[in-house]
Amino acid sequence: ASFNEQMAAKGKLYFGNIVDTNTIVENGAVEILKTEFGMFTPEYSWKWAFIQPNQGEFKFEDSDKVMEWAAENGKQIRGHTLVWHQNIPGWVDAIADQATLTQVVRDHINTVVGRYQGRVYAWDVVNEVFNDDGTFRASVFYRLLGEEFIDLAFQTAQAADPKAKLYINEYGMDYAGPKIDAMLALVSRLQSRNVPIHGIGSQTHLTSGRVDEVPAQLKRLASTGLEVAITELDIRVKRPVDDEKLAQQKQEYELVTRACLDLPSCVGITMWGVSDKDSWIPSTLPDFDAPLLWDSGFGRKVAYQGVDEALQRG
């Protein structure tokens, strides 16, 4: 049975991965995407810079390709992402007054969420709002609107697609520290303000050797009463990669898969890539490599067995 089918057999919603206009045409990748996974997150084409590069100029050609591929293959989509400090076009970053920014955020979310209304399982409505020390990033959104930019984004998204689950997504919440503490406090404030938030995405970009706190921290996120999801899983290995390190990586993938299986409110796991050669890691963090389950030739690594063994166990 596929990863996705095994997750469903365990009462979970999905095992997912990323997809985009590059991988839907890549031999090797596309067979694995179709076979193993049921939920897909667009890696880049649904981000602001790609969808609304200039004010009022919406480019949906690539995002539509992703949505049609998912529909044709009976797959579900997680929309990623509406409000983020990265991949924001210059014209948005340059906005200097609250009223204009509010209108621009409303227009973007209404247009993008509206286009795929009823066809998206969940949206990462806001992404990576905190610095590592738990303070708010000084994005144009926070600088002009304060933390209420989050309320605005969620309320607009809910009106545009009442069916979609609305998530806040963040990395660096895999261990105790100021970032996860800030997230828990923020979610509590949002809930007290009746902001329509349904889930917390813990990206779970991990470093091999530092994964042991994942189960406990995921439980803390679930204590909010919201859905939780592992949204961008990869486990990078310090170069030089060798068999011993890959064996450790296998154990770590088993631990993380079990962390979701053992947590009732964890709805699913999304990997951030299929083959090591397509991962964002080596180009962004050159001291690390081999973060995924398939090698550069789309052969299964021992890490694949780690996920499979977690899914097989009672």
Ligand code: G3I
């Ligand atoms: O497709 C264009 C190409 O036409 C253009 O010539 C080229 C040069 O600018 O850019 C290409 O787009 C790149 C895109 O990846 C596709 O390769 C963008 O520049 C590049 O910024 C983009 O990187 C993505 C990055 O987010 C920023 O959006 C990565 O694929 C993606 O893996 C990464 O994913 C993020 C999550 O969204 C949030 N969490 C962290 C994660 C890793 O950084």
